[in-house]
Amino acid sequence: MKALTASFKDSPTDDSLLSFSEALRLLDTSKSTLYRLLAQEEIKGVKVGKQWRFRKGDLSAYLGRGPVVVVAESIDAGDFATEFAWLEREGVPSAGAETVESKVAGLVDGILHHALAAEASDLHLDPTDEGLRVRYRIDGVMREIRRMPLSLHEPVVASLKERAGMSPTERRLPQDGRTHIHVNGATYDLRMNVIPTIRGESVVVRLFGRAVPELGLTALGAVSLDALRPFLLRPGLILVAGPARSGKTTLLYSCLREIDAEANKILTVEEPVELRLPGVVQTQVGGRPELTFVALMRTCLRQDPDVLLCGALRDRETMEVALRAAQSGTLVIAGIFAEDAPGAVKRLIELGADPHVLSGALRAVVETRLVRRLDPAERVLDTETPPEVIGGLKTRSEKGGYSIPDSAAFYTPPRNCARGAGYRGRIGLYAVVPVTPPMIHEIIEGLSVEGGSTLLAEGMRRAVARETSLEEVLRATDGCA
Structure with missing residues (x-):
């Protein structure tokens, strides 16, 4: 003692x-x-x-360890004035504020409003030696928007953390939080993550509109998705393959909209739920340690589902539950991080899938990517892409099932425009690849099974239609064809 x-x-x-x-x-x-x-x-x-x-x-x-108190003396009043003036020039009016706290809140509101006006999907705030770097991800591409004085870093981050229900006093551990904001009559959900770095806390805010976009295979505007419809009519496993930010979630939701929710019991296991779908029973991973993908998947199977959506197959246990459900008469639609169809099959085998079970359960893999859409008002004829590059793309496109007409012309944004200009919004590229037992056998035996050529062909079809540029097609399909 x-x-x-x-x-x-x-x-x-x-x-x-x-x-x-x-x-x-x-x-x-x-x-x-x-x-x-x-x-x-x-x-x-x-x-x-x-x-x-x-x-x-x-x-x-x-x-009791509280945050560093932000007092007026710790921030140059000119820092606020400079940033509010920038927001005013950008068309984001700021309300009058007297105290430091109200100025910080006003600045945070201004940044969020500016990001939403720019149609950003993500807001990044990173401390650097030169200042607080503010970046937006717009149409899948990161853009630096502003460098703010470093003195604003701590108060801005503390304000965001407090809004999202995180502990402002905790600066040593990563934190996650959520909140919402009202802008011009619309409500947006904000999902935040904070991580400590050697220069201070880095913040990422994901921005979601609550309005449900038009979903469904027809709404996605890709003729190639017509080949997916027959697979949605019978039990089995359908994989949606692609890297992060490739449109997997939108395609997964669109598949569900093709299914009659009144005549079928549809359940989802997601992390997190990004859109609320009418007629669909949606569950969310997290909140409690026991609410894992595999635990929720097993529970959902006891709910007598006709259709089960799994946001991501990441581990062996979740994969095994998905395969068992697909073999037992349930249509299972799941996302997977893979470059193409052969890569998706290889990933399941690496996780320990039995080849015979896989052959009996897996029906198709949908390869997906997002490319930026050319702005019709700004696009110009592409005269700079070398002929040998175009020739190589034509050869690969023919291999994927699309022959490019000899008269085809390609377009691009003006070369002297600002970074990211010349594009407006994004469109999806999709390739439906039926999976057969011989294909699985070839992958297991290590034989060469190429993937991605159909996806590249779809990209070239969109480029010929002047919807996107060759540069975008190459960027999106590099490594999968």
Whole structure:
């Protein structure tokens, strides 16, 4: 007991010892977080036998560490004036503000409104040696918008964290949060992630409109998706393959809109739910440690589903549940991070899929990418792409099933326009690849099975129609053809 007392000689005066479970309740945190805080020596603890014990005063002191107080003297008043003037020039009016707190709130509102007006899907705030870098992802491409004074970094981040329900005092651990904002009569959901870096906290805000866009295979405007319709009429597994930000979620939702929700029980397992679909029972991973993909998938199978959507097949257990459901009479539609159809099959085999089970369950893989749409008012004839590059694209396109007419002309944004200009919105490229047992056998045996040529052919079809540029087709399909 003397050793125990000595180990707390520098602790606060409150001597009450708490058990591990009591500490969890006081801190309102998870076991993994508490173990991490112990390992990082952010919280003091002592082992009594095999059990951890915590002095209540130590935990109270940890909880009492407040954020750095932002006072008027810590920020140059000219910093606010400069940024508000920039927002005014950009067409984002700012309300009058007197206190530092109200100025910070007004600046954050202005940045969010500006990002939404620019039709950004993501807002990135990164501290650098030169200042607070503000970037937007627009049409899938990152653009730097502004460099703000570094003195604004902490107050802006603290304001965002508070809005999203995160702890402003916690700067040592990653955090996630959500909130919403009303702009011009529309409501937008904001999903935030904060991560500590060597220069301070980096923030990413994903921006979602609540209005449900037009969904369905016809709405996506790709003739190639007609080949997918027969696969949606019978049980089995359909994979939607592509990298991050390639349009997988939109295609998954569009598949569900093709199915009669009144005549079928449709369930989803998502992380997170990005759109609320009428007639569909949607579940979300997270919130509690036990709400994992595999746990929710198993539970959904006890709900007598006709159709089950899985946002992503990431591990062996989830894949096995999906294959078992597909073999048992359920239509399973799932996303997977893979470049093309052969890559998707290889990924399932790497996760431990039985080849015979895979042959009996997997029906098709849909390869998907997003390319920027040319602005009809700004596009110009492409005279700079070398003929040998165009010739190579024609050869690969023919291999994918589309022969480019000799009279075809290609268009591009003006070469002297600003980065990102010349495009407006995005369109999807889709290739439906039926999966056959011989194809799976060839992949298992390590034989050459090429993928992506059909996807590139779809891109060339869109380029010939003057909807996108050759540069975009190459960017989107590089590595998959």
